[in-house]
Amino acid sequence: MKIYVQGLEDERFLRPLQLISDLFFEESDVSFTSNQEEDLQITFTLTVNEQISAHIALKARDHDKVYKEELSKPNLVGLSEKEQFKQVKNVVLRVFLSVLQEYTNIVQKWGVLTGIRPTKLLHMKLQAGKTKEEAHQELKEQYLITDDKIQLMQDIVDRQLAAVPDLHELSGEVSIYIGIPFCPTKCAYCTFPAYAINGRQGSVNSFLGGLHYEMREIGKWLKENNIKITTVYYGGGTPTSITAEEMDMLYEEMYESFPDVKNIREITVEAGRPDTITADKLKVLQKWNIDRISVNPQSYTQETLKAIGRHHTVEETIEKFHLSREMNMNNINMDLIIGLPNEGVTEFSHTLKESQKLLPESLTVHTLSFKRASEMTQNKRKYKVADRYEISQMMDMATEWTKENGYKPYYLYRQKNILGNLENVGYAFPGQESIYNIMIMEEKQTIIGLGCGASSKFVHPKTGVITRFANPKDPKSYNDGFKHYTEEKIKILTDLFNV
Numbered sequence: 085m086k087i088y089v090q091g092l093e094d095e096r097f098l099r100p101l102q103l104i105s106d107l108f109f110e111e112s113d114v115s116f117t118s119n120q121e122e123d124l125q126i127t128f129t130l131t132v133n134e135q136i137s138a139h140i141a142l143k144a145r146d147h148d149k150v151y152k153e154e155l156s157k158p159n160l161v162g163l164s165e166k167e168q169f170k171q172v173k174n175v176v177l178r179v180f181l182s183v184l185q186e187y188t189n190i191v192q193k194w195g196v197l198t199g200i201r202p203t204k205l206l207h208m209k210l211q212a213g214k215t216k217e218e219a220h221q222e223l224k225e226q227y228l229i230t231d232d233k234i235q236l237m238q239d240i241v242d243r244q245l246a247a248v249p250d251l252h253e254l255s256g257e258v259s260i261y262i263g264i265p266f267c268p269t270k271c272a273y274c275t276f277p278a279y280a281i282n283g284r285q286g287s288v289n290s291f292l293g294g295l296h297y298e299m300r301e302i303g304k305w306l307k308e309n310n311i312k313i314t315t316v317y318y319g320g321g322t323p324t325s326i327t328a329e330e331m332d333m334l335y336e337e338m339y340e341s342f343p344d345v346k347n348i349r350e351i352t353v354e355a356g357r358p359d360t361i362t363a364d365k366l367k368v369l370q371k372w373n374i375d376r377i378s379v380n381p382q383s384y385t386q387e388t389l390k391a392i393g394r395h396h397t398v399e400e401t402i403e404k405f406h407l408s409r410e411m412n413m414n415n416i417n418m419d420l421i422i423g424l425p426n427e428g429v430t431e432f433s434h435t436l437k438e439s440q441k442l443l444p445e446s447l448t449v450h451t452l453s454f455k456r457a458s459e460m461t462q463n464k465r466k467y468k469v470a471d472r473y474e475i476s477q478m479m480d481m482a483t484e485w486t487k488e489n490g491y492k493p494y495y496l497y498r499q500k501n502i503l504g505n506l507e508n509v510g511y512a513f514p515g516q517e518s519i520y521n522i523m524i525m526e527e528k529q530t531i532i533g534l535g536c537g538a539s540s541k542f543v544h545p546k547t548g549v550i551t552r553f554a555n556p557k558d559p560k561s562y563n564d565g566f567k568h569y570t571e572e573k574i575k576i577l578t579d580l581f582n583v
């Protein structure tokens with residue numbers, strides 16, 4: 085879909101307009117220059133004085149009808165140039181979205197909001213002293229978000245505050261993310277640092293050596309500076325792809341090096357791939373009092389698992405779930421994905437039926453996203469996925485099903501190139517929410533990333549300003565440089581906490 089836009093000179097509009105048009109069309113190309121072959125011609129008339137006013141007219145090459153929209157809002161005085169541009173851009177994007185909605189008959193439930201953390205926006209408005217009604221009204225006006233999504237955001241914010249009542253006061257503590265970059269095989273949609281583990285024992289040994297070092301040094305710094313840990317999350321990759329003995333030594337290191345481990349609110353280990361779960365490994369988790377794990381089916385249709393490169397069976401997922409239960413894993417999370425190749429309403433309905441038999445404490449429902457680096461995106465034609473209407477239907481099924489079974493949504497995030505421009509939602513039985521997931525979404529405290537591909541997010545305890553620092557993704561670079569990365573993090577932490 086070629087779109088020619090006239091009437092806007094500032095090149096800074098181009099990228100945001102492109103992002104909005106991508107929400108409507110598979111492959112779109114927005115340009116300020118005409119090549120006479122465009123499918124849509126968009127004409128803006130923009131005036132900025134006491135009011136910011138935008139008129140827009142859309143004319144399709146093969147139709148006579150001209151679609152029109154207009155919008156004005158008061159021009160706030162005394163803003164910086166950057167803030168002023170933001171205001172104008174918001175008006176421009178809203179009319180652009182409205183006219184495309186009219187032309188395509190597609191309603192974008194998230195309006196012009198393309199950011200990944202919508203609930204953070206609502207938290208901020210409420211914290212600034214706005215009533216719920218005022219905050220909701222603003223979300224509707226400023227971003228054109230629909231009422232059902234605003235309600236979803238409010239439900240999530242309420243659940244988060246019930247699960248972590250001191251959410252806004254945790255900036256003096258930290259959470260820890262530990263990345264183990266190995267998996268049995270690589271899934272087709274994956275962009276995480278995940279290396280097939282077979283035949284790599286040498287690399288695993290050196291990696292674990294570096295990780296133990298990082299844990300010791302960061303733990304020492306936290307102890308010396310009296311900084312508590314709120315949550316610890318082992319992710320990756322698949323943290324259960326290493327051996328039971330290696331897991332045992334890692335948790336022993338955690339207990340020895342980290343401050344006050346007994347009072348950490350939550351420790352999670354992603355046992356994501358059922359093919360890595362064994363009774364011995366579960367025994368190790370039990371030994372170290374870790375009872376929150378993830379066992380991820382993604383789908384209960386065997387052909388799908390094969391198509392996406394997950395070399396385990398549906399039966400294995402179910403069997404390992406029961407084994408985990410027998411071995412006292414009391415808080416099991418399961419991930420499902422809507423829109424996997426060749427899956428539609430029938431397959432998803434089967435997935436929900438199977439989930440009904442297990443009823444894990446929490447369930448994260450992802451919508452497939454085409455991330456640039458994944459095998460799936462690079463060979464997009466090979467994978468047939470459902471259209472936006474069917475995706476939306478499956479999302480509604482998930483909402484209904486979770487409600488009927490007593491789950492409540494408690495975190496939410498969006499991604500670029502997500503099918504149907506929808507979202508990923510974490511559901512849990514009340515009281516079983518993952519605190520780590522809330523912390524990572526709402527960005528209320530620093531999360532220190534240790535291990536391969538682990539990214540640290542430093543949230544300034546007073547200003548809330550966020551800076552990031554990433555460990556290398558591949559084990560070789562990590563093994564070569566882990567001391568340096570540890571030192572850098574300690575420098576940043578020392579600065580951040582002013583110690």
Ligand code: SF4
Nearest residue numbers: 267270271274278321
């Ligand atoms: S199990 Fe997870 S981390 Fe490993 S390859 Fe699959 S999606 Fe990636």
